[in-house]
Amino acid sequence: GMMVLFMDAFGAEGRESHYGYLGLAGLAIAGWLAFKMWGTHSLSFAHTLITDKLSIITSLIYFLIAGLTILFSPGYLRQEERNLAEYYALILFAVVGLVFMTSAQHLVLFFVGLEVLSISLYALAGFVRQRDLCNEAALKYLFLGGFASAILLMGMAFIYSVTGSLYFQDVARYVIHSHPSVALLLGIVLVLVGFFFKVSAAPFHAWAPDVYGGAPAPVAGFMATAAKVAVFGVMLRFLGMAVYPLKVHWIAVVTVVSVASMVIGNFAALRQDNIKRLLAYSSIAHAGYALVGVAAASRQGGAAVLFYMLAYSLMNLGAFGVVSLVGRKGERYVKISDYAGLAAKHPVLAAAMAICFFSLAGVPGTAGFMGKFYVFASGVRAGQIPLVVIAVLNSAVAAYYYLRVVYMMYMEEPKEEYVFTIHPAAVIALVIIVIGIFQLGLIPGGVLSASYSSFAWFMS
Amino acid sequence: MIPLSHVIIFSLVIFFIGVVGALSRRNVFIVLMSIELMLNAVNIALIGISSAVGNLIGQVLAIFIICVAAGEAAVGMAIVVALYRNRFTVNVDAFNLMKW
Amino acid sequence: MSWAQLFFYVFAILAVIMALMVITRRKAVHSAIFLILAFICFAATYVIMNAELLAAIQVLVYAGGVVGLIIFVIMLVGAEEGEVKQTHGQWLIAGFVALLLVVEVAFILLGTLFRPTGALASKMVPAGGNTEALGVVLYTKYLFPFEVASVLLLAAMIGAIVLAKYKLKR
The missing domain is CATH 1.20.120.1200 (NADH-ubiquinone/plastoquinone oxidoreductase chain 6, subunit NuoJ)
Structure with a gap:
């Protein structure tokens, strides 16, 4: 409640990008408040909202992501002459939606939070409205978002029809006591389909490349990271708390989707020449890796997924941030070849991009490696050996197309000179990201134990 | 009275009409209307179930769905207007700027 | 029937x-x-x-x-x-x-x-008809999603204005 009021107050409409920094201040205060509430485990608002460790961790991750996105935005928006404060207001509304999605104890609150997030993202995706790509991205995102929500709701209706209530505890109580009827299973499958749509996992990933490719780069970064963290958080809470006894059923579904998204994500990315679409496919593959942790269905699995999501968000945001810088006006330079010889001209920027891509590929010592390591470890411990083997093979394939970009930057000689201004805020963001990647990569202990404890009380 | 399964079958039929409409038609408006149809089908199912199960949670969710659908339609129309300003067509398949 | x-x-x-x-x-x-x-x-x-x-x-x-x-x-x-x-x-x-x-x-x-x-x-048929019962539930147990729904509508309005308004003054 407090967090929301702070965010809303600072989300006021205004002019110029100093509202961005105001938004940033709002996020910082909200983050500090969330950190202060770390220990509490309370149900509020008639059991619909729960503030336990999981919701606090995910809230902190959102504040971090939103803050970094805001840091990347002023330069980008001034470049596109769309420097409106509504941009920051919409991002803050999206954060409001995110916070309530993962701290929802009741499917109604989760749904409303999801829609707040989706609607603000529809508007943000089409923000630079002069560009056809942006409108088309927003339109496609709207269609598929509406489609996914309808399927998700149908699933909720079926679950509601069997259990008579939409509280996670009531569903859990029902599932423990009685033999699961077909309608309940159908409801769970439909809800999972809704989740997979939002996370752009394999069979439902068609929208991701187009929407990420079309949306403005900082927004695409925000979409690719924040929305995924939220949906994975809710998936863990829903599967772990509400329908945990039916473990056998949903593990099979999750495993299949995980393999599919890894394979499709990686192999499709191999022949991409547009860097944003390459990042879109890589995010599909990363959704697959995270699903390995979900399929592990254990406390380590949950903690590994949370850690992986944090690491993934950092490196993905960094990559999208650099793309927004290099892409100049109207994002014309998004071909991979346009990055040729970047290192010669802008060594610092190229280094930051290289670190992000190394981490995405999972080079040891970076956050990406640690994330993958923990997810695969939890998968092995849960007996998902074939799944982990496929995952490792896939990440080997993935390494190729990440390193291809790095190779392009360092080895090729620059075709033409790079003229773009780097906004100071973006530099700060890149510095934070690089520090974060190495901190998580080398000393992951603190974050991991925190995320482990956040699953203490509901997953077995 | 009306058996619940008939209500659910009725809502599923409407749901699949919406699915067919959304997938096959190429006019933006008809696709948006099909999505509204799908959300309404869920509403029917929820109201039927809430009267069968006895508590009102279904109808509360139905109210929120109506609210969300209205918001979505508003943003959808704004996007269509913005799109129309850039290009003078609203056929969905005309937007193939993004090659695969 | x-x-x-x-x-x-x-x-x-x-x-x-x-x-x-x-x-x-x-x-x-x-x-x-x-x-x-x-x-x-x-x-x-x-x-x-x-x-x-x-x-x-x-x-x-x-x-x-x-x-x-x-x-x-x-x-x-x-x-x-x-x-x-x-x-x-x-x-x-x-x-x-x-x-x-x-x-x-x-x-x-x-x-x-x-x-x-x-x-x-x-x-x-609950006492006092459906409206009253629904009102009671909506404003007691589900007050919070109601507030969040208001944020949703606000976001939808801002989104629509940003995307469609003709001349966005500086």
Whole structure:
């Protein structure tokens, strides 16, 4: 409640990008408040909202992501002459939606939070409205978002029809006591389909490349990271708390989707020449890796997924941030070849991009490696050996197309000179990201134990 | 009275009409209307179930769905207007700027 | 077959026909009008399933507001330039996908038709009618999602303005 009021107050409409920094201040205060509430485990608002460790961790991750996105935005928006404060207001509304999605104890609150997030993202995706790509991205995102929500709701209706209530505890109580009827299973499958749509996992990933490719780069970064963290958080809470006894059923579904998204994500990315679409496919593959942790269905699995999501968000945001810088006006330079010889001209920027891509590929010592390591470890411990083997093979394939970009930057000689201004805020963001990647990569202990404890009380 | 399964079958039929409409038609408006149809089908199912199960949670969710659908339609129309300003067509398949 | 049941089936079938018309009409305006009729039939079925408040909301918000907005934008954008003959291929694929879904779900549901939970729509008319009961629940147990829904509408408004307003002053 407090967090929301702070965010809303600072989300006021205004002019110029100093509202961005105001938004940033709002996020910082909200983050500090969330950190202060770390220990509490309370149900509020008639059991619909729960503030336990999981919701606090995910809230902190959102504040971090939103803050970094805001840091990347002023330069980008001034470049596109769309420097409106509504941009920051919409991002803050999206954060409001995110916070309530993962701290929802009741499917109604989760749904409303999801829609707040989706609607603000529809508007943000089409923000630079002069560009056809942006409108088309927003339109496609709207269609598929509406489609996914309808399927998700149908699933909720079926679950509601069997259990008579939409509280996670009531569903859990029902599932423990009685033999699961077909309608309940159908409801769970439909809800999972809704989740997979939002996370752009394999069979439902068609929208991701187009929407990420079309949306403005900082927004695409925000979409690719924040929305995924939220949906994975809710998936863990829903599967772990509400329908945990039916473990056998949903593990099979999750495993299949995980393999599919890894394979499709990686192999499709191999022949991409547009860097944003390459990042879109890589995010599909990363959704697959995270699903390995979900399929592990254990406390380590949950903690590994949370850690992986944090690491993934950092490196993905960094990559999208650099793309927004290099892409100049109207994002014309998004071909991979346009990055040729970047290192010669802008060594610092190229280094930051290289670190992000190394981490995405999972080079040891970076956050990406640690994330993958923990997810695969939890998968092995849960007996998902074939799944982990496929995952490792896939990440080997993935390494190729990440390193291809790095190779392009360092080895090729620059075709033409790079003229773009780097906004100071973006530099700060890149510095934070690089520090974060190495901190998580080398000393992951603190974050991991925190995320482990956040699953203490509901997953077995 | 009306058996619940008939209500659910009725809502599923409407749901699949919406699915067919959304997938096959190429006019933006008809696709948006099909999505509204799908959300309404869920509403029917929820109201039927809430009267069968006895508590009102279904109808509360139905109210929120109506609210969300209205918001979505508003943003959808704004996007269509913005799109129309850039290009003078609203056929969905005309937007193939993004090659695969 | 009490009157209520008869009415329910009449309106249900009517609604299905209207929905079919919505997706088959060539002109967008025609399908919008059929959408209004479909929503009114839905509202009628809500009343039979004793959800009067929702029936009123449905007619007001959906049939009046949303479809009104859609028709307004259809007029503005003039989507009447006629649709190019869509290829039958696409129609078949969509039809096939939908058919698959229908068969699969119907099969499952038929399996559960004889569920022990007695799938009767019980005649449950709470005291003071549906509106009061719904109001009580909405403002006590579900106050918080209600607040979040208000944030949602605010975000939708800002989004719509940002995307569509003609001259965004500096």
